[in-house]
Amino acid sequence: MVRTVVFDVGETLIDETRIWTRWAGRLGVPALTFLGVLGACAALDRPHRHAFDLVRPGLDVDAEIARWADDDPDGLRENFDADDLYPDVRxxxxxxxDAGLAVVIAGNQPPQARAALEAMDLPVDAIRTSDEWGVQKPDPGxxxxxxxxxxxxxxxxxxxxDRLDNDVLPAADAGMRPILIRRGPWGHLHAERPEAARATVVDSLLELPALLA
Known part of the structure; x- marks a missing residue:
C-alpha cells in the first residue's frame, strides 16, 4: 500500500517550455532550433546540457547564468514560477x-527552486532539492x-x-513504486521503451488518486 507520493519537478510538475524558450533567446538561436536540439538529446540519451554545446560550442553555462543574472536581475531567466505549473498539478x-496520502516534492534542482516551489503554496508536506541534499538522481543516495x-x-x-534513467529505474531499484508521466520530451520517448514496463505509465496527475487507492 502506498502511503507517500513523491514528485520530480521538471516536466512532471513544471512545464519547462518558457525556460527553454528564454534560453534560446539568450543564446540568439531560434526557439524551434534549441527545442529541437534538446529533444534530440533526449532521444540520444545525452544530458540536456549537451544542447548548449551543440548550439554554442565552448559555452560555459554556469558563467552565462551569472552574466544573465547581472543583465536581468529581476527576470525569471533560467528559473520558473507558478505560471509554469502544468494545469493538473494543484x-x-x-x-x-484528500485521499490521506502524504505528498512530497523532491527532484534534481538548484537551490533557488525550493523557494520558488514553496511560494506556490502547493498542497504538499515537504519540498527538497538535490542541491540541499548534496546528491542527485539517479544516485541511490x-x-x-x-x-x-x-x-x-x-x-x-x-x-x-518523466524519465526512465533518473526516475523510474532507480526508484524501482530502491524498492519504490515507479510511475512514469508521459509528458515532456523524455516522458514521451521513454514511455515507448521496453524498460517502461517496470513502471505504471500515466498521462495526467489526475489519474493518480484512483491508481493508488
Missing amino acids: EGLAALH FFAKVAELSGVPAAEIAYVG
Missing part, C-alpha cells in the same frame, strides 16, 4: 492529500534521502517522474 496534488524524509518503507512510496 488539483492532482490536492486529490492525493538520493532515493535513500527520499525514504528517510518520507518516514515510511520504500515499498510504501510512489515516485512520479
Whole structure:
C-alpha cells in the first residue's frame, strides 16, 4: 500500500517550455532550433546540457547564468514560477492529500527552486532539492534521502517522474513504486521503451488518486 507520493519537478510538475524558450533567446538561436536540439538529446540519451554545446560550442553555462543574472536581475531567466505549473498539478496534488496520502516534492534542482516551489503554496508536506541534499538522481543516495524524509518503507512510496534513467529505474531499484508521466520530451520517448514496463505509465496527475487507492 502506498502511503507517500513523491514528485520530480521538471516536466512532471513544471512545464519547462518558457525556460527553454528564454534560453534560446539568450543564446540568439531560434526557439524551434534549441527545442529541437534538446529533444534530440533526449532521444540520444545525452544530458540536456549537451544542447548548449551543440548550439554554442565552448559555452560555459554556469558563467552565462551569472552574466544573465547581472543583465536581468529581476527576470525569471533560467528559473520558473507558478505560471509554469502544468494545469493538473494543484488539483492532482490536492486529490492525493484528500485521499490521506502524504505528498512530497523532491527532484534534481538548484537551490533557488525550493523557494520558488514553496511560494506556490502547493498542497504538499515537504519540498527538497538535490542541491540541499548534496546528491542527485539517479544516485541511490538520493532515493535513500527520499525514504528517510518520507518516514515510511520504500515499498510504501510512489515516485512520479518523466524519465526512465533518473526516475523510474532507480526508484524501482530502491524498492519504490515507479510511475512514469508521459509528458515532456523524455516522458514521451521513454514511455515507448521496453524498460517502461517496470513502471505504471500515466498521462495526467489526475489519474493518480484512483491508481493508488
